[in-house]
Amino acid sequence: MRPIVNQCPRYKKFAKALAELCDDLAKQMALDAEGATRMFKVVVKGAASQADATRAARAVANYDLVKCAIHGGDPNWGRIICAVGSAGVKLNPNKLSLRLCSGQACKLGDITVLRNGAPAKFDAKRASKVISKKEHTITIDLGAGKQSDFCYGCDLSAEYVRINAEYHT
16 A cells, blocks of 8 residues: 555545544543443633633543533533633633533534523523433533634543542552
C-alpha cells in the first residue's frame, strides 16, 4: 500500500475512520468504568478560546455533583453551571444557555433548561427521562466566542464508589 503523503481523498477517508474509531473507544471506556450506568457527552460552544472550551467541558464531565445528579436522573442544571463556573473560563452570563439531548438522534428532542442566563420553562419529567438514558448529551453555550470542544463522562453510582473504595494496591 502506498503511504499517504497529502490530504488526498484516501487521507480524508482514513482520518474520518480513525476519528470514528477513537470516538467509539472513548465511549466504551466511559461506559466500562466500574459501576458506571450512564455515559454523557458534554459539548461546549461559544467559548472565547479553544482552551476555555476544553476546560469547561472537562470541568462538567469530571464534576462529582453532576455525575451524581446524572446517576439519579436529576436534570440539575445548577450543578452543571456551577461546574462551568468553577472552570475559570470566560463566559457571558446573559447569553449562557444549556440544553439536554437524548443520544445522537435526540429521540426525545432538545430540551432547553437555561436560556440567556435564565431558567427556561421545561418539562422536568421529560428532562429526567433524557438524563436517565444510558447515553445523552449536555450542550452548553458560553456566549463568549466561537470555539467549541467536547468531553465524555460517566455517572457516579454507589456501586462505583463501593468498587473503588474496596480496591487496594
